[in-house]
Amino acid sequence: MERLGFLSCLYKYTVHTIFKKSVLKVKIISIYYNERLLIRKAARRDRNAQYKLYEKYAPKMLAVCRSYVKDLQFAEDVMQKGFLKAFTRIGSFLGQGSFEAWVRRIMIHESINFLKKKHWLLYDSNVMEHEDLSSSNIASKSDVDFLLKLIDQLPNGFRLVFMLHAIEGYTHKEISRVLNIPENTSRSKLSKARKILQEKVELIRKKNEAL
Secondary structure (H helix, E strand, O other): OHHHHHHHHHHHHHHHHHHHHHHHHHHHHHHHHHHHHHHHHHHOOOHHHHHHHHHHHHHHHHHHHHHHOOOHHHHHHHHHHHHHHHHHHHHHOOOOOOHHHHHHHHHHHHHHHHHHHOOOOOOOOOHHHHOOOOHHHHOOOOHHHHHHHHHHOOOHHHHHHHHHHHHOOOOHHHHHHHHOOOHHHHHHHHHHHHHHHHHHHHHHHHHHHHO
């Protein structure tokens, strides 16, 4: 009897587990299918489908733009232009890779174009001398927020190369092509950016130890 009871419980557990996995798989397929459907509709200029895609990805894409463009208002403008370009070109999305990654690359290029037009990619080695991070502003924040704060204070040229290489995974050859700079310049700016970040981290560590 005990063995039958155990087998009965095992059977119920197995059926329940298979059912849960099946439901999860159906949900994933449903989400994937629904997004593909929205993309096809958006390509046919269905405004409702475009709005749903915008609503889904806008927060993430604003964060992407904001990581390159410091001013929030400018970052929002860049994001809007990015989505406009994305919906104009959405018919060229072939489904190879995720739609989010495809839109993200558009946002990165729009951010870079914005910085180029504003001439904010100039080399300025003195910018960091006038920046300061007080330990009181850092102590209560997470390591990620702390690092983003430091990256945000890098001079534009250094910050852009650092973001593209360290965060987005661009090679120096790709950065060279996107920014129209020699590969050696890309490597140099990345090295300088890392050095600045290391110096800032060490400075704040010493300040904290002195408290």
